[in-house]
Amino acid sequence: MTGAAAPTRLTHIQTLRAVAVGAVLIFHFWPWVLPGGFLGVDAFFVISGFLITGGIVRQVERRQFAFGPFYLRRARRLLPAAALVALVSGFVAWLVQPVSLWLDTFSELLAATLYVQNWFLVYTGSDYFAGTPSLAQHYWSLSVEEQFYLAWPVVIVLVAWVGRRIGHTRRSIVVALALLTVASFVASVVVTPNDWQYSFFATHIRAWEFGVGALLALAPSSYQGRWRATAGWTGGLVLVVCLVIYQGSWPFPGWIGAIPVLATALCIWGGFGAGRRGLSRLALSRPVVWMGDISYSLYLWHWPVIVLAPSLLGGRPSPLTQLIMVVLCFVLAWVTKTQVEDRFREGGMVVVRGRDPWRRQSIIVTAALPLVVVVGCVVQLQAISTSSARASALERQALQEDLPCYGADALSDPSCAPPFGDELIPPLATAFAKFSRSPENTECMQVVTSSEVIRCSFGDPDADVTVALVGDSHGLAWLPAAQIAAENEGWRLVTYLRGACPVSAAVTKRYVPGEQELCDAWSQGVIDEVASDPDINLVMTAALNTITWVPADGQTPFETGVSGYAEAWTRWVEAGKQVVVMEETPLPRPGVLECLAEAPVNECGRPESEASQPGPSPLHAAAARLQAEGLPVHLMPVRELFCADGQCPAAIGNVVVYVDDDHVSRAYMRTLSEEVAECWTRVLSEDGESQA
Secondary structure, three states: OOOOOOOHHHHHHHHHHHHHHHHHHHHHHOOOOOOOHHHHHHHHHHHHHHHHHHHHHHHHHOOOOOHHHHHHHHHHHHHHHHHHHHHHHHHHHHHHOOHHHHHHHHHHHHHHHOOOHHHHHHHOOOOOOOOOOOOOOOHHHHHHHHHHHHHHHHHHHHHHHHHHHHOOHHHHHHHHHHHHHHHHHHHHHHHOOOOHHHHHHOHHHHHHHHHHHHHHHHOOOOOOOHHHHHHHHHHHHHHHHHHHHOOOOOOOOOHHHHHHHHHHHHHHHHOOOOHHHOHHHHHHOHHHHHHHHOHHHHHHHHHHHHHHHHHHHOOOOOHHHHHHHHHHHHHHHHHHHHHHHHHHHHHOOOOOOOOOHHHHHHHHHHHHHHHHHHHHHHHHHHHHHHHHHHHHHHHHHHHHHOOOOOHHHHOOOOOOOOOOOOOOEOOHHHHHHHHHOOHHHHHHEEOOOOOOOOOEEEEOOOOOOEEEEEEOHHHHHOHHHHHHHHHHHOOEEEEEEEOOOOOOOOOEOOOOOOHHHHHHHHHHHHHHHHHHOOOEEEEEEEOOOOOOEOOOOOOOHHHHHHHHHHHHHHHHHHOOOEEEEEOOOOOOOOOHHHHHHHOOHHHOOEEHHHOOOOOOOHHHHHHHHHHHOOOOEEEEOOHHHOOEOOEEOOEEOOEEOEOOOOOEOHHHHHOOHHHHHHHHHHHHHHHHHHHO
16 A cells, blocks of 8 residues: 555556555445455555565665665655554544543554554454444554565565575575465465454465565566456456455455455556556546555545544434545545655655755654654553553452442442442443453453354362353353352352354354354354263353344244253253353443443433343243243343333443443443352252252
8 A cells, every 4th residue: 555656657556556445445435335345455465565576676686675775765655644644533533532432542543553553453353344443443454564565575685695596586586475475375265264353464364465466576577469458457357346246244365365366466467568458548547547646645544534423523424424525535635645745755754955944844743753643642541551550449449348339239229429439430441441351351252253162260170069151242241240259159160152152052143154153063062061061050141132043944033042042051951050041131322431421420321111132032031931841940130230210320339331332341240249149049059959
């Protein structure tokens, strides 16, 4: 995604740049119009590999290549505009975004400025297609590209050094780059089906796309004529078809990534020597050339405009507003191209003699922009960290001293005064991260791309009683309460958890290829392992109510869900386990954290009549069916733990109840440990009495 203007003989490259950035723009504004528009990034990768490799190899062969000037040129072309956009968008976000988004916003801006955004997204388990849009998410591709620029010259220079000693410099470079490209592609094919979220962002798995462009740059270019033009137009047609038919739900890149990548390579190769019959004809259009020129800045600006628009406008933009936003993106890109990219590229990082003092000042200011962004993000993140540490200390104090009116204890007494005034625990900036990035989540929660059964153990390993907590992320939400309950009772707690996958004998409906089979395999594995473990006395299970099920023969999806739960629980009961089914927690108002950031706590609750999970509950129906059959399956009602006097508050006794639109905070769940322990004790005592 380089900001360099193409030489005259590479005018068809400008066409490709225009198509690539246009595809990304359409995909992000109107994904249903061009579902494969994300492939524009892959086209940029091929272009970058082609342009950068040819220049490096020519200089290496002439023994004129130097690392310092090379990296300095890349910095001149890419850093100023990227840092400017990060600085401006970060400042606007600080002004208009709710504080609940600040941790992710400033963490990603820092990672983006340091060009490690792709690895930050891997670390946070982000899903490019299904996750919540974040301000600097699009910098992932720039990070991959900069990491490529950092390593690629080193590889070429080292291989050339060896090649000179055996008398085959160019051949050695070609062979080495081909081997690296093939190795990267094989890694992409192998890893993508098992962990496509990782492979989507990982630099070494994306490297083959740059490698294809690199090998094209080193290929013989003497052939001219009609067939070359035909190849170019064929590549263009295939690329357009891919943009139209590819879906974000397909595991990517993998082997299917080869089609648009090779199509882009054909476009590049077919543009040389084809004359006016080739793709260069499109570059005769001044708008196309202009769009290719501003493609780098256009890519930088379009995403912050999309992400910040709802906060600035107070809601989703209308179709007319979206068109205005597109125009704004082009204006910002043109200004950035002419006033930042070009000026910095011409002047470099030193003061240039001339009559334009503003130009000299802009060079100095632009050179300092990355440092300003880094310092600003670090300061903001440090403030968030300090606030989080203070809240954690207050939470420990409340739990250790059993302070009255803290958390759920305050729900039963409206006159109860919270012990810490207006303090919110956890702070809104870290509320979701405390849930999604907790050690228990990262270590004990299986990801959606794996079927391996992970088991974590807490409490006394030699305890006489073992409780198993099984479920999806809603099961994970109950883990803090279960941990404290097990510790207080002197029992052992084991967990079987996986995102978006309830434990059931039925098959959940998934829309990403492969996920349905992985979820089913994991669920069946958990059912078998829990049933076969003689040490487990009680199973506590929770799941999202709105799961869609693959209907069994002669059943509706709902009936299949009920039968699936009933079959799994029956297996456990027959193995001598008690089963406790957690009622679904009430739903908060949409955007609950944003409300808490902008309005008083008492205005952010939700009427109890509106807080129910939508539709009938297969969990309730399955529990009722087995209870009617006399089986020891117990439904634990939880609504009274979240709602009182017809209202379900967003914060209770200093504690933030929800971290998003359906998950309960770990801090609030810790205040429910006594209720969980009482339920377990009652169920096990009833079991003992029945056996007696």
